Amino acid sequence: MHPAQDKSVRPGELALLRQIRGRAGLGRTPALRVGIGDDCALLRFGPDEEVTVTTDLSIAGRHFQLDWHPPEVVGHRVLARGLSDIAAMGARPVAAFLSLGLPAELTRAKGRGCAWIERFYDGLLALADTHKTPLAGGDLSESVLALADIVVVGAVPRGRALLRSGAQPGDWLYVTGTLGGAVAGLARLGAMAAAGRRRPPSIPTSLLPTLAAHLFPQPRIAQGLWLQRRRLATAGLDVSDGLSTDLMHLCEESDVAAEVEQAALPVHPAATLAQALHGGEDYELLFTAAPRMRIPRRIAGVPVTRIGRMVRRPRTGPAITLQTPEGAQPLEPHGWEHFA
């Protein structure tokens, strides 16, 4: 039985927290000593581990649309953002924390259906279960604007985290999976909404290849761990803001420049070149490795593509150059940026 359908449950925060606690408790692990219910969660790590922490804020109307996105998709995407940052460090996820602000009507069941919040947790906890990441705490508040701030805590052996700052001139540049699929799917969904077709009860299977990268991005936990354990990569991060912007972050933190081969880019079948270059939220791993390192074509089932190389940072001129059939062009960061 969905707790939200139990009429005896009073609609207060305590009752909601009890529901969440009951569901989240299923995922308890040895590392999680105390979860929801105390002032803090209490986590235990190995003596040779360092702790990774990431926070990602998702806001209705900006990171998700209440009238386009099924609640399960919002839950999945909120946690995927956090897990992807853990993957980018080569860490294993240990626990997640969720602060949720919701209008009261999203916490109440409508007719025979489940409440929005229940379906949101369905999506979030399914992905948490896939990656053995218990929901260990968080906060809940009524809010006129729906929002979710996800925190994921991970662990990585000392000194082995994959940082943004380790790339060297001469390293090759790689990316997992394909690029541009998430923003292409978002554009398609937006066009459907603009045409008056609001969120359908089911999505036609013919559209799934176009929409899956946007609706259900897969954080590359296994791939990040694989790279970390074999010490193959010199630097890495996840493609959350778009290749051009994230590669600029990597160049800045490593004090290098990059040359990208346009012809080598693994453009998603539904995406344009511009979407692959600048579209965000693909949550693929972008990493560098010395040329002598043998990087396989697939890591844990996901294709890996060499898309360019790192070079010395010029005194003047662009940090990123795109090699096109028409010659070399500067690649400006045009990815996602708030307050721009």
Add this chain to the structure above:
Amino acid sequence: MHPAQDKSVRPGELALLRQIRGRAGLGRTPALRVGIGDDCALLRFGPDEEVTVTTDLSIAGRHFQLDWHPPEVVGHRVLARGLSDIAAMGARPVAAFLSLGLPAELTRAKGRGCAWIERFYDGLLALADTHKTPLAGGDLSESVLALADIVVVGAVPRGRALLRSGAQPGDWLYVTGTLGGAVAGLARLGAMAAAGRRRPPSIPTSLLPTLAAHLFPQPRIAQGLWLQRRRLATAGLDVSDGLSTDLMHLCEESDVAAEVEQAALPVHPAATLAQALHGGEDYELLFTAAPRMRIPRRIAGVPVTRIGRMVRRPRTGPAITLQTPEGAQPLEPHGWEHFA
């Protein structure tokens, strides 16, 4: 120079993040290996330490008022909520993370003054500095509603965290400081706002004793550490939702009941009895200890008061009883609850 007053700074997220990074970097500690600027922060703990994590969401109109509260006060209070949870576990704070959603106008300087966001960070970072807690990461997004989700990570020796679940029948019940002062100050500030006196540029010093508990609550980090190191307490938590509600949490988690002596309550000079019983946000520590344990009258400069004792949980009847001059009365939890 305030970075926000530098006209060359473009008003984008990256520029704002750079400002914050520059300011937060001042607080770097040996435990913080990598702070703002990578996918995750990277923290290092001692081999015998457990890690405490807490998240607290603050939303404009609900947890703070943009037209009543000076931005420094909002920043202070946001971090105080998180630090207080760390204190309640008997842990030491290691790092803080802040997810901030703000309307664009709060990120821009008006005339010769500083931007709201700058003053918010002034308040938050001053408290962070007091408790040697670097700001190690977070997220930033434009939002029509101002909101701040604070995460604080702490450390405590293995098996030594002060939990809510350890109270035993026969234990005495203690509280630090005074109760009701925060809600009394909030009521006074609300009355000033309702009378048309919006946030004054300076608060009359005659009002400070009334307002300080609300405007600048002090997380009891030193007191929590003191109790943990001496193994004096059996259970503890912080008074964030109000004595009646938080004591109910403690009774439920420990499966005990409580008797509170009304005459013993350290009521704040500006507060009523009802405010002391049910008013939240005092951020004092509420803890239990065996009667043979000698608890001093002050811990790290803050008064400690014995206010009652823990008893067996009755099969029926109230979990909390208030001993008044007129006899024993059930004490119902009437503290703060969202979605109620």
